[in-house]
Amino acid sequence: MLQVWLHFVTNSNIYTERTAMFGLLNNSTGEARTDVGAKMLNAVASQSIRHLFTTCEVVDVDIRCHPSSKLLQGSIDSFKMQGRNLVIRRDFHVAEMSFATDAVSIDPSSMLSGQIKLRQPTQAVAQVVLTEAAINKAFTSSLVTQHLVNVTSEAVTNLSGGEPIAFRDVQVQLLSENRVQIWAVTDLPNRDNVPVSMRATLSVERRRRILFSDPEFVPDDVPDDMQGLSEVLTMAFAEILNGMVDFDRFDLDGVQVRVNRLETHGQQLTFSGYAQVDHFPKQ
Numbered sequence: 001m002l003q004v005w006l007h008f009v010t011n012s013n014i015y016t017e018r019t020a021m022f023g024l025l026n027n028s029t030g031e032a033r034t035d036v037g038a039k040m041l042n043a044v045a046s047q048s049i050r051h052l053f054t055t056c057e058v059v060d061v062d063i064r065c066h067p068s069s070k071l072l073q074g075s076i077d078s079f080k081m082q083g084r085n086l087v088i089r090r091d092f093h094v095a096e097m098s099f100a101t102d103a104v105s106i107d108p109s110s111m112l113s114g115q116i117k118l119r120q121p122t123q124a125v126a127q128v129v130l131t132e133a134a135i136n137k138a139f140t141s142s143l144v145t146q147h148l149v150n151v152t153s154e155a156v157t158n159l160s161g162g163e164p165i166a167f168r169d170v171q172v173q174l175l176s177e178n179r180v181q182i183w184a185v186t187d188l189p190n191r192d193n194v195p196v197s198m199r200a201t202l203s204v205e206r207r208r209r210i211l212f213s214d215p216e217f218v219p220d221d222v223p224d225d226m227q228g229l230s231e232v233l234t235m236a237f238a239e240i241l242n243g244m245v246d247f248d249r250f251d252l253d254g255v256q257v258r259v260n261r262l263e264t265h266g267q268q269l270t271f272s273g274y275a276q277v278d279h280f281p282k283q
Contacts, residue, residue, distance in 0.1 A: 040111050041071070048116060048280045049081055052253060057085035074119065076104040091141035093134035095268065099124035099275045116280040126257060126275040132174045132267040139170040147244045148184075155236040159229060160188050167196065167237055174264045178202045181218065182241075186233055195222050198234045200241075207258040207273065210245035212238055254279040 045061045062080040065071045080100040087093055101124040110117035138144055149166040156165050165186050173181040184196040197220065200212035215238035217231040247257050259273040 041076075041106075041116070044111055044114055044116055045079070045081075045280070047114075049083075052088075052255070053083075054087040054090045056083055056087070059083040059086075072108060074106045074108040076106065078102060079104050079124075089141075089143065091143065092138055093131070094128060095131050095134065096129040097127070099126040099277075101125075101277070118277070118279055121276060121278045124275045124277060126271075126273055128257070128271040130269045130271075132172065132269075135172050135174075135269065136170070139172070144244065147240060151236070151240065153236050153239065155232055155239075159232060163189055167240070174267055174269055175199070176264060178262060178264050180212070180264075182212075182237075184237060188229070191226075191229065194226055194229050194233060196230060196234045196237050197222055198238055200238060202262055202264070202269070204259050204262060207260060208247045210247075210259075210262070212241045 042061055042063055045063065046059060049059055049061065050056060060082045062078075062082075064077045064079075065075065066077060070076075078101060080098070082096075082098045083094070084096055085093070086097055101122050104122050105119040107117040107119060148168070148170070150164040151166065152164045157163065165188065167184045167186050169183075169185045171183045175181060179199060179201055181199050182196075186194050186196060188194055197218040198212075198215050199218055200215040203211045203213045205211050215235065217234045219227050219230075222230045247259060254277060256276040256278070257271075257273065258276070259271045261272050263270050263272075
């Protein structure tokens with residue numbers, strides 16, 4: 001059984017290793033050639049996956065092939081990746097991400113150019129873990145805040161005299177049983193700092209959208225004279241959230257994520273599903 005665990009290497013190391021391996025592949029035969037190819041495959045896979053993320057703390061790649069000679073024909077028994085403390089698109093922090101495939105077919109000659117080319121798309125079991133802190137940080141990113149400004153739904157413009165409003169200072173608390181508590185603030189022409197306060201249940205729609213189902217207004221800590229306004233604005237805010245979290249907006253290069261289920265555990269939110277891998281990202 002061939003099992004190689006390789007952490008990320010620098011670009012210069014990849015280049016040096018690739019050059020050396022190219023010579024070995026040309027001058028070696030049999031098992032030695034296969035072992036060199038396996039090391040090259042791990043190195044190239046690690047470097048390719050690195051390019052999916054803005055930054056990453058750890059990415060481990062585990063490629064298995066038995067007998068190892070199958071690698072010369074481009075046949076791999078399984079491919080696994082585990083990552084920790086990853087950043088996607090600069091603002092979206094992922095505590096953990098993993099995916100694992102069954103058999104994969106690649107073009108072995110593509111490794112010599114420093115790439116991995118799939119002969120056909122493959123699917124992988126995937127899991128993504130987010131922390132409560134990371135979710136709150138995501139609500140400050142431009143990709144998210146653009147949906148919270150210039151809100152012109154009828155429910156809010158009836159209160160604002162036709163003027164668009166903006167929601168800000170969003171705070172999310174993860175609760176048990178896939179529930180969340182969310183607070184925000186908005187301003188009306190005649191009233192500043194109107195609070196928004198809601199609870200909802202997280203659910204999945206069509207494996208790609210996250211819904212805030214069964215939203216309810218939570219009057220706790222909302223001043224009595226603002227509760228009427230706050231309840232209307234809270235329901236309008238829930239509608240915005242339900243049109244905002246679509247995994248297609250976060251697809252990685254060549255990797256499309258689909259969610260089958262989600263679970264809250266303390267201050268973590270775990271998504272389980274699969275990844276459709278159409279091609280490896282280019283370095």
